[in-house]
Amino acid sequence: MKLPKVWQSTSKTSIRMNKKVILVGHFGVGKTSLVQQFVHSKFSEAYLTTIGVKIDKKEVDVDGLKVNLLIWDIAGETAQSKVPKSYQLGAHGVLYVFDLSRPSTYNNLHEQLDYIKELLPGVPIEVLANKKDLLTEEETKQILSGLSLEIRTTSAKTGEYVEEAFLRLTKAMMA
């Protein structure tokens, strides 16, 4: 069907694969900084404090396939059960972020991950230990060994492993 000149349809002109990624974790762990490293935000961060979420978009290339990541940066909460379910539902992938320099952000990590797994069964979760730059390698190793989980370390400050984390999650979502 021929579309009228004044109307534009994004769907018709560019069919693409969209995936919803949610970033969750305690307040101040660096979720927004991680997104800022990865995308150039269009919406103001004020949305995080008003409605509790800010959405960004980034196109990534996974094995030649273009995928649009819709990144929902959800305002930090000490417990995931406090986050509105509607923000989390329908997510295709989860980035759970904690702050290596603040034990309170990872003390209840297993409990929080169990909650997310129950809410989003089968959805890949990438756990990121952020603010790596604030600790020595020895301290980081000690913390991670205590958590006995597959965890990647990142630094939103230096950008270390930020892009890789999103790409790894995208690949897991596509698998």
Added chain:
Amino acid sequence: MNKGLGFDKLREILLEKDWEERDQLAQKLEDLDDQINSRNRLEEKIQPILADERVNLKNKFPELFGPQITESISKQIRESQDEVVEVLYPIIGRMIKKYITNEMEKLSERIDHQMELAFSWEGWKIRIKAWISGTPQKDMIISKLIEPKIEEIYVIERNSGMLLGSFSKSAALDRDMVAGMLTAIKAFVEDAFTGETQELSNIDYDNFKITIKNFKSFFVAVVTSGGMNAQFRDKLDDTLLDFAQKVLKRAKHGAESDAQNEIAEGLAKYFENFDKDE
């Protein structure tokens, strides 16, 4: 005589130092007097101190006087509202006048456009409609000027907030992100202010209105401009229901790309001529 000379000599010896000091003191006083009474010289001395003080005051002004000034202005406004209105009236009045003039110009342009259409087929249609319905022709022209129009349509997956398809007259913001934010706002309002079974169905802003139609697994957000009326709303409701039943139900079962295609075509089919008269 000799005795007198000796006394003078003695006095000279004893007081010589005092006299020197007195002379120096007198000189200093004279200088000081000159400095104080000579404007130029006084300025020269005081100017740097005043300059420093000015900078200091400028930096600390909000901290030093802010609360008092705020309190004083608040008090003044409370106590003399009439005077405040009198002061502000010319400024606000000018702004309102400018706005009204601007809007009148726009209205005038639109009326001119309608008048140009008066002898066209469109004009005759209005005349016939006015004659059949018994509505004055001018009322019909004015209602046509503010008639509602669809600006954008978003078909959004309910849980994820993912955009399934959209139609828009402009290409301003990224529609995927807008769809996500609309979902978040909707969810926020529903969580914060309404019960589980109640859903957000309208958002009004300036001359625009977002009408949200909720279905089981998706919702449709229609952005309209102009004055919404019952006739338009009914027509929109019917078209959306028809679109949902025939297009979305079918699209739901296909692959993601097929669904997007089907929705895009459906939107074009159902809404391409929506604003035009039947």
